[in-house]
Amino acid sequence: MLILGVLTTLGAFALALWFIARGDTEIPEWASAGLAALFVPVLAVFFIRFQFWNTMANAVPVTAKQFPELHELYAALGAEMGFTGSKLQALPQLYVINGNGVLNASAAKCQVRKAYIQINSDLLDIAYELGDFRTVRFVLAHELGHVKLRHVSIWRLILGPVNTILTLRPSISRAQEYSADRVGCYYEPEGARGMAVLFAGKRMYQRVNLEEYYDSIRSHRVGLWLRAANYFADHALGFRRMAAIEQTASQGWNVHGKML
Template identity: 30%
Template sequence: MLPPRGLSPWGMPARHRFENALLVLAITVTALAYLVSIALLVSGRLDTWIGILLLAPLLVYLARGRMYAAQRVNGVKMSPTQFPDGYRMVAEAAARFGMSRVPDGYVVLGNGQINAFASGHGFRRYVVVYSDLFEVGGQARDPDALAFIVGHEVGHIAAGHTSYWRQLGMFGANYVPVIGSSLSRAQEYTADNHGLCNRPTGAAGAIGVLGAGKYLMGLVSFHEMADRAGTERGFFPWLVNILASHPVLTWRAAALRDRSRHGRIFFRP
């Protein structure tokens, strides 16, 4: 029996409370867009956007296949002998979330970028970590921050965010302002809940590296970042968040610090 889901880092990670509702809205928008496109096609109209939408099942499939192939032929696959710390972190995160299959892990050249992502193709799921992030686990000496980030990405897989059908269902909504981005932010909060459950001591370091990079992360005060979520007010800070695929960093820090409620999607903490 798995522990109950919640916002505490000691149980199983909770899904953001708005995620499912926003997913239903996104799928509804996409379905309506398909129906409108089919009706227009039957009436004899064929615009570029209609063709793209109707070809979405094939386009999504090809894009996922190409992305996976790129990691297989260019990335360094984590193993007990290549990036063994990352290999262990991916396996530990999968076990923490009760996953029956451990995702593959790849390291790709970062060229100074701090990034990681999760995706899949067919029945395979995988995590990609930019090489610069491994300096967080090494030279910058905050392996907990790296474990949090790895847990975040494995969390996307555990929560079903990398499913072909889910991404296809979101396809049309991604082109509608606010709807697609709001669902994406909810999914990021869900993944943060997974990262916190995987390595709660890494949350502050993860905010630090995302805010100031791998070498200056130690100068970032997690609590000052979280405090500013309630003081940076106005229309334009709100607009930046509402159009972003990820919650703004100050709101994200506030959500990781205050585990009494879910992270804010639309309005500041």
């Protein structure tokens, strides 16, 4: 998907130059997006600084004295994953934000060569209230996987304008999410099954019969509308995502989540 994204962007840029060379006064939107891609890195530098400060100023940094259990888990995981250097190899700062009921976490840039990770307080409830630190460890490994695989690199934003118009951007994101899930499965295989929290909620997910859930995934009909919904989603639909996690655990690493 990344190669396809690069090729479509280069193709749109080349065609935009061709239209200009011909003296055309009107350039198709998808072609002009190829020219717009040139300005994305410059704009991104300003955007990531704004987004970081907007997040950091409304969040609680995780330190050895602030949420010490979470800090210890995160630092150990980071060392295991090789985040022991500086800049891109430094362990990203972790922040806790008020999720307002949303179960989510994300990785992003705070500087050109530095990243940070934020995790919603609602996800941490399952650790501090229910004692499920394994699922939280999976989530953190997933987000650190995004950083490790350079999914948050600024240059990838260049692919955005053209591939958004061509409806390929969600597919690139979906492929990245599958990859980050595989990283999470490697470092915390037990926590991966806890991803049912995204679909059943933090109060009910531990009551989900996972075998029955996986049986329902295997038995459902794969039709046009499921494929369409999955195609336009930047994260694989729950059935597809959980199926890939289960197959990784049972069949090994030569498993790829379904894109369509």
